[in-house]
Amino acid sequence: MNLIDVYIHEVTKRISKNKRDDIGLELKSTIEDMLPEDYSESDIKEVLKKLGNPVEVAASYQDTPRFLIGPQVFNTYIRTIKLVVPWAIFITVVVQMIESIVLYSGEGALLSVMIKTISITIANIISVIVNVLFWITVAFIVIDRSGGNNIRIPFIKDHPEWTPDDLAKVKIIPKEKTISLNDSIFSLLGIVIFSFVYFNANHLLGIYTSHNKGGLKFVMPIFNQDVLLSFAPIILICIVLSVALTLWKWKAGQWTMLIAVANALLQCTGVIVFILMAIHPDLIHSPAVPYIAAITETTSAKILFAVDRILLVSIAIAIIANAFDIYGGFKKARI
Numbered sequence: 001m002n003l004i005d006v007y008i009h010e011v012t013k014r015i016s017k018n019k020r021d022d023i024g025l026e027l028k029s030t031i032e033d034m035l036p037e038d039y040s041e042s043d044i045k046e047v048l049k050k051l052g053n054p055v056e057v058a059a060s061y062q063d064t065p066r067f068l069i070g071p072q073v074f075n076t077y078i079r080t081i082k083l084v085v086p087w088a089i090f091i092t093v094v095v096q097m098i099e100s101i102v103l104y105s106g107e108g109a110l111l112s113v114m115i116k117t118i119s120i121t122i123a124n125i126i127s128v129i130v131n132v133l134f135w136i137t138v139a140f141i142v143i144d145r146s147g148g149n150n151i152r153i154p155f156i157k158d159h160p161e162w163t164p165d166d167l168a169k170v171k172i173i174p175k176e177k178t179i180s181l182n183d184s185i186f187s188l189l190g191i192v193i194f195s196f197v198y199f200n201a202n203h204l205l206g207i208y209t210s211h212n213k214g215g216l217k218f219v220m221p222i223f224n225q226d227v228l229l230s231f232a233p234i235i236l237i238c239i240v241l242s243v244a245l246t247l248w249k250w251k252a253g254q255w256t257m258l259i260a261v262a263n264a265l266l267q268c269t270g271v272i273v274f275i276l277m278a279i280h281p282d283l284i285h286s287p288a289v290p291y292i293a294a295i296t297e298t299t300s301a302k303i304l305f306a307v308d309r310i311l312l313v314s315i316a317i318a319i320i321a322n323a324f325d326i327y328g329g330f331k332k333a334r335i
Contacts, residue, residue: 002105004031006167007054014058023061026261037065044165053162069137084133110215114204141192167178173254177335184250191242198235203230207288221285227277241266255332263329267322269283280313315317 008027012020034047051057055074075093157294197204202225208216245262251261277283284307293300 002029003041003048003167006170006172007031007048007051007164009172010063010167010170011058014055015061019028019061029055036173048164055162060198068235069140073140077136080136081133082138084136085129088128089125089130092124093121096124171253174335177254177332179249179253179255182247184248187246187249188243190266191239193247197238198228199232206285207291211235220288220291223289224282224285227280227282231273234288238266238270238273253271255329255335257330257333260326260329260333264326267326271322275315278315285312 007029008024011027012024015023031044031047031051035043060072096117100113100120201223202221203218203262205223206221207219209219210216244264245259249255249259250264284304289300289303289307293303296303
C-alpha cells in the first residue's frame, strides 16, 4: 500500500462508514490533482504535508463544525485515557480484593463471598470508569476552550508534529485478522478465574443448601480434589503457556501462522488433559453420589449413570469448541 492509500486510510477511518468511500475517492482525486506529472515519493510527501495531519483533515469532513474535544488536543486526550483508565481499573480491583480478604471472617460459603466480591468489584469499576472519563473530558474541554494546546501532562510524552514520514509506521491490519485488546483482557481474566476455581474446587464446586440466614451453605465438594491436583503440574504448565500466548497475541495485535500453530498445540493439550481428567474413575467425590441420590429420591447407580453422560457430553463439547477455535485461528492467520 503506497503513501497515498495509507494517508486516505488514516483519514477515512475517523469518518462514519457510510461516507468513507465517497470521501476516500474525493481525497484521492484532490491529491492526484495536486501532484505534478511523473511525480516522485518526495512530491507525494510534499502534497500530504500541505494537506496536513489526517486527524485534522478527518475533522474537516465532519458535519458539525465544532467538537467536544478539538483535533488539536484529541490525541493527547486519547493517550491520557489509555494511560489512566487501565491503572484506575487495576487499583480498584486490587483494593477490592484486599478489602474482601481482610474482611472475610470465614462465615458463609466461599462461593457466596466470591459472587458478592465480583459484583461489588464490577460496580466499582463501572463507577470509576465513568468518573475518570467524566473528569478527564471536562479537563480537556477546559484546555481546548482556553487555547492551552501545548499543556504538558505527567507521563504523557509530547507528540511531535505530524509529518508524512509518520505514515510509514502505520500498520493496516484487516479487521478479521486483528486481535483486539479486549480479546487479550478477557483471555487473561478467563485464565485467572479458571486457575482460582481449579485450585479451590473443593471449596467452590459442590453441593449447596440454603443457609438459615438466607445465604448459601457449602455441604460437600462434587469433585475429588486429590484427583484434580494430580494433574496440577501439567495444568500449571498450560496456565503459564496460556498467559505467554495471550501476551504474545496482545503484542502482535494480529493472527499469524506461528500464533495459530501455538494456539492449536495448546488447545489440543488442554483437551487431552480434560479428557484424562473426565475419564478418571475417582474424579467424583464418592460421598457426593449417595447424598445426591438421597435428596433426589433415586439410586446411586442412576446418579453415576447421569454423571457419566454429563462428562461424555462435556468431552464432546470441549472437542468441538476447541476444533472451531483452532480452525478460526488458522483461517484468520491466512487472511
